[in-house]
Amino acid sequence: MSRGSDSSLDPLQPLETLEPLEPLESIPLGGRPRREWVQTISDAWRMRRTKIGFVVFLVLLTIALFGRFVAPYEPTEFVGAPFSLPSAVAWLGTDFLGRDVLTRVLYGGLSVFVLGIAATVIGVVLGVSLGLVSGYARRWVDESIMRMLDVVLAFPSIVLAMLFVSILGPRLWLIVLMVGISHMPRIARVTRAATVEVVARDFVTAAAAVGVTRRKILLYEVLPNISSPLLVEFGLRLTYSIIMIAALSFLGFGMQPPAADWGLMINENRIGITIQPWTVIAPIVLIGALTVSTNLMADGLARAMMGIDRDTAVI
């Protein structure tokens, strides 16, 4: 970088240092600027990855919500011999008890979606609240919250969830809560970092000076200014939630037999994978497609937020 006085002429020099008096974004615009997160979404939508992710997500959501109405059988109905290969009777064959795999796949998505989204919402609500408070309060409140979260962070999230599930038993609300709690530290960190940056700006001081309450400052001054990173974080955490919920079901801590659930299906049928692979492959493909789709959307949002408008850019 340093080439004597030429260093100032490096093409990588940021634009802002050239015109310092009025930042370039101060150009008065004609149109009405949209809310930050609306802008982020619309920027993200211009990217191919976001569109693909959204379409796949929508397809899977439709399957999970409405699949049960077109399913040929009941999910617990026996339609043939265990592990029979695909046929005209059962298009994807049967599982280890002789139930129709296609039917169970069509039924088994809803729990993944509902539990995944619920866990993410819990994680975001808890994480954002702690992050906001931590970033605004600073000093000892900040320290205690963040160190407490570090303890949570120290456990591998799946182990943390299993620990509580094995103590209290496999209850659905517990699994959702534990998955949410395992997201909490990371979301809190992202929120705190964004909050600290916003709190340092004068408009927050200005609001405090006229006596706006702390709660209102956090909700109306700070939160709208950090909506984009939170949106990205939500998408990212949704991916992890789905993986964890599916993994917990696979391990036998989630949905209990005879319920139809993609994660559970993989576990139940894995012994027959060499005889009737479809009964395992179908839920694996669906879970995989779902996580890829949410990740593509989160990635699109992240790129939009960082101002990368190309699909191919490497982060």
Added chain:
Amino acid sequence: MSNQASDIVLSVQDLRIVLDPSGIDIDDDVSFVIHQGEVLGLVGESASGKTTAATSLLAYQRRGAKVADGHIDIAGTDVLAASRSALRRIRGGLISYVPQDASASLNPALRIGDQLMEILNEHSFGSSSADREARLKQMMDEVLLPSDRAFLRRYPHQLSGGQQQRVAIAMAMANRPKLIVLDEPTTALDVTTQAHVLDTVRDLTRSYGVSALYVTHDLAVVACLADRIAVMYAGRLVEIGPKEALFTGAYHPYTRRLLAAIPDITGERALHGIPGWAPRPGQRVAGCAFTPRCDWRIERCEAEFPPAEGSGPDHQVRCWRWQEVRAESVAGDAPLLAKVDAVCDVVEKTVVSARDVTAFYQSKEVLHGVSATLCEHRCLALVGESGSGKTTLARCIAGLHPFKIEGSVEYQGKSLARESRGRTRAERQAIQYIFQSPYSSLNPRKTIRQLLAQPIDIFFKLDRDGREERMVRVLDQVALDASLLNRYPEQLSGGERQRIAIARALAAEPTVLICDEVTSWLDVSVQAAIIELLAQLQQETGVSMLFVTHNLALIRSVAQEVAVMNDGRIVELGVVDAVLEDPQADYTKLLLADTPTLPAECRV
């Protein structure tokens, strides 16, 4: 200095720089020459294209800009046609650049001795390394910095801002270039440091016959330094001429308005801002871009841009009516501000007083037992350089200082809590604070209506119509239109934003208005308009004002009393006229001497 064609160092012809790929022009039709040993001041407001034009002399364009047309010739070398390797020799050899922010342009990981040596090595200065060692010492002497080993082994962060800027200047002078481009090198510095850096530049150009292009937004800075001045507006040179001619009788209305916007430390002339703001690339109107802000506009101005005309090759102007403008005398009108005879010491009239305030920043004491009083209908200016504690004192009074404070701050005789949260609603309402940067003090996610509603909703119980009416009234007080209510801050210019910030403070109907460097982020023309507004508001509403500034020249136009601060203490307190005309404290004298002003008495 002779102005023959033979000693032309730099010649720029019909330079046109556009945004790529939109083709919107940043600079258009820029032509000027610089003679040997001459300093040309290039003056313009933000977004006038002056920096873009200046860096193009080194064949450098920032991202998104490209040279569409024109010639740049430095001592016989066509810069724009030069190859990459030729450019490496030209930059730092033939022409060099001093950036605005030296702290950002020096490599923080290299010792300054190594950085200086690097540029000498790069251009193979002299014939041996002994030559270069000698030159290094000489360079440090030239910019009045120590040249001992210990100093050269320092890292940039171990130098002060002024020292860093001197190193940058030494670096630019290293290979004895023909031309040195200085891009607002003193904007980030305190006035005393600025004066020293300006002295250094002046001495170097005179002693070594180096020409300089000094880019600045502040005419007062180049008033004593430049030989000629070029005024730029909206990417075009509107006037270029000898310094004296410009200051005594400019031909272009813009130059005249710009001069009237410079704060006058003698107080003989009122400060006048220019309404509106300088248009950015892409917003510029056809014809003369100054038309919307011009008092002299005629129909023709909107249709075509005038050609360069003038009284001679030395003084050129681009205005259809320049001869009429020239005929008008430059007499300034006297300021309207009410004068006072003595510092107010009547206890009954005291609104806010600080008694023996000692404030800490973390555990460091930054204010040492400061006492000051502000009376009703008065404006007290707090003046000092950065780190003098002026903002800390203002924040202590406003209840915004987040660390320990000893002593007391009183409002109408009653002691105030340290933090605004601990104060009563009436106390919070009475003291309103306006922040330095309007880019940071307005929440970008709120409309102007929501911003103004905040203090109104907290302090007054008004119905919808009453609230709306009050918003329109405060906007009117700051000379803004009610149609802005639905806009967001990012749709407004810097000056308009600061007016919104003032309107927000006024909406609380305060008795004390604290203005913390409210103009330091604004252009000179906009600064003048804001100062005019504040002075007028103070006259009309009778609000008491605490005006914090680093610019001594401003206070004549707005304040009646002044407290000069240095190192966390008030070193001088008095009536503005008395302090400025007959300063008692040494520090005040120093500050006064270093404040740039119009060229009546240039120190040489």
